[in-house]
Amino acid sequence: MMSALALTSAAVHAEELSVVGSWSGLPLHKQYEKPFWDEKMPAASEGDITAILTTHDQMGIKGGDVFRMLGDGVFDVGMTVADYAVADSAALEGLDVPLIATDAAAAKIMVEAARPMIDDIYADVFNAKVLGVAPYPPQVVFCNAEIAALEDLKGLKIRASGRMTGKLLEALGAEAVSISFGEVPGALQKGVVDCAVTGAGSGYSAGWWEVSTHLMPVPLGGWDPVVTAINIDKWNDLSSDQQATIQAAVTTDLEAPAWATAQNALATDVACLTGEGECPGDKRGMTLVSVTEADVDTARNILVTDVLPDWADRAGSDWGQRWNDTVGAATGVQIPLN
Numbered sequence: 001m002m003s004a005l006a007l008t009s010a011a012v013h014a015e016e017l018s019v020v021g022s023w024s025g026l027p028l029h030k031q032y033e034k035p036f037w038d039e040k041m042p043a044a045s046e047g048d049i050t051a052i053l054t055t056h057d058q059m060g061i062k063g064g065d066v067f068r069m070l071g072d073g074v075f076d077v078g079m080t081v082a083d084y085a086v087a088d089s090a091a092l093e094g095l096d097v098p099l100i101a102t103d104a105a106a107a108k109i110m111v112e113a114a115r116p117m118i119d120d121i122y123a124d125v126f127n128a129k130v131l132g133v134a135p136y137p138p139q140v141v142f143c144n145a146e147i148a149a150l151e152d153l154k155g156l157k158i159r160a161s162g163r164m165t166g167k168l169l170e171a172l173g174a175e176a177v178s179i180s181f182g183e184v185p186g187a188l189q190k191g192v193v194d195c196a197v198t199g200a201g202s203g204y205s206a207g208w209w210e211v212s213t214h215l216m217p218v219p220l221g222g223w224d225p226v227v228t229a230i231n232i233d234k235w236n237d238l239s240s241d242q243q244a245t246i247q248a249a250v251t252t253d254l255e256a257p258a259w260a261t262a263q264n265a266l267a268t269d270v271a272c273l274t275g276e277g278e279c280p281g282d283k284r285g286m287t288l289v290s291v292t293e294a295d296v297d298t299a300r301n302i303l304v305t306d307v308l309p310d311w312a313d314r315a316g317s318d319w320g321q322r323w324n325d326t327v328g329a330a331t332g333v334q335i336p337l338n
Contacts (some may be wrong), residue, residue, distance in 0.1 A: 015242060016062035017051045017234075018075040020066055022226050023181065024055040026202050027265070028136055028258060033079060036254040042248040049242060056080060057182065070231055071127035078128070079228045081136070083120070083162030089125045089317040091117070093164045094323045096222035097308070098139075099300045100331050104263035107135055107223045117322055118227070125324035128229040132250040132260035136199040137266045138164065139221025142212040142286075144188045144193035150218070159184055159196035162220035164311060168220060169197075171302045185211045197221040200269035206325075209273055209284040216289040217270050218296060223262075228254065308335040 021033040037051040055065050063084035070078035085093045097116050101107035106241040113135050121129045139161045147153065154173030160166035166176030177193050181202070187193045196208070197220055203209065228250060235243065271277030274288045312320030312335050320337050328334045 015045070015049045015238065017049065017077055017230075019051045019052060019061065019077040019079070020070075021055040021079045022081065023202075024058050026136075026199075026205055028134065028226060029055060032134065032258045036249075040253040041164050041224070041231075041246070041249050044130055044253065045225075045242070045245045049246060051077070067122070067126040067128065067227075069266050070229060071125075073231050073233060075176045075231075076234045077228065077230045078133075079226055081162075081224050082133075082227045083127070083164075083224060086163050086189070088310070089121050090163075091317075091319045092121050092217065093162065093241040094315065094319065094327065095133075095310055096162060096164065096225055097303070097327070097333075098165055098168050098220050098222045099218075099296065099303055100333055101223060102138075102219060102296075104135065104223075104259060104266075106331070107138070107262070108259050108331050110327055111135075111225055113326045114323075117319070117326065121226060122229050123232065126229065127232050129232050129235045130229050131247060131256035132228045133225045134228070134255050135271060136224040136226065137201045137261045137262055138199065138217075138219035138223050139197050140189070140200050140203075140218065140270075141195055141197055141216040141220055142203050143214040143216065143289075144191075144212045145194040145290055147195075147216065148212050149289070150216070150291050150299060153195065156194040157192070159193045161185065161224055164307060165197055165221040167310060167315050168299070168303055169308045170300060171306050175198075182215070184208065185214065188212055199224060200273060201265055204269050204273055204281075204284070209286055215270065215273050215286045216291060217266070218291045218299075220299070255283055303332060305336065308333075309337070311335075312337060 012037040019037050021029050042050050045131050046266045063080050066078045066080040067085045082092055082095050094117055101110045122130050157175045157177050158169050159179045160176045169176045179187050184196045212306050272279035272281055273284050273286045320335050324334050
């Protein structure tokens with residue numbers, strides 16, 4: 001009798017979460033999100049927590065709608081690029097600043113420093129609790145145009161991966177264009193844009209090498225962090241044990257592995273796109289465009305003196321100072337504030 005009651009009680013309290021993941025065809029979802037929710041989360045909770053998993057593109061909704069719908073309780077957990085949600089909070093742009101982090105270790109330090117700000121934004125704007133932040137590989141430049149240096153981007157129409165990236169491109173003399181990820185191949189092919197910014201692995205998986213000729217592996221688009229968040233009302237309905245289990249599993253089995261492979265993934269993806277170096281898949285033949293340290297320093301100076309102060313003004317309140325005290329302190333970059 002006691003065993004039957006225990007089983008009944010466990011069944012009553014078991015949780016099946018509705019989860020919306022990031023782009024279904026990209027490595028972050030296929031290699032980390034899907035195995036986590038299908039296998040690792042149920043295993044970590046001994047079957048107490050399971051998930052019904054889909055993605056925003058499979059649902060037919062825009063990336064910018066994911067966290068809005070999460071806050072409204074349409075589903076329990078949402079996972080997508082933070083930059084997709086900056087229309088609802090300019091302050092959120094401060095999570096992914098281009099050119100500051102040139103490797104995965106530095107990007108992780110930057111994200112960890114930004115977490116208190118991000119936690120506040122998601123709680124206040126999206127009625128959500130942040131569980132983790134995982135990176136796409138750094139956002140590099142694909143061009144269907146002849147380029148040989150950073151200065152060659154001047155006058156070109158370039159799809160930006162986020163609002164701050166767009167501001168940086170404009171400060172470098174390019175014309176920033178807003179186009180969704182799925183529309184980029186057609187836009188490159190038809191000349192709607194000359195170049196586009198995304199992760200090297202994302203561009204490889206999505207076939208951007210078919211419609212672009214030159215690859216510039218400089219992180220003009222930052223690392224495009226993907227935030228995993230849970231509706232805060234749903235979170236509060238969970239037991240403290242369930243909360244602890246979910247948080248520990250996300251940190252250990254989703255967030256950590258994605259960060260651990262981010263740096264090597266970039267080198268592999270560039271090798272696969274250009275045909276130069278070791279590639280476990282099919283090699284492509286894009287032209288690799290080298291960028292000098294002087295070019296990077298010039299772009300970073302424009303970022304600090306122009307783009308970041310503009311962001312601080314648009315974000316308002318004390319966000320610029322909060323960024324200086326956290327991300328800035330961790331990275332050695334300070335926004336000049338009025």
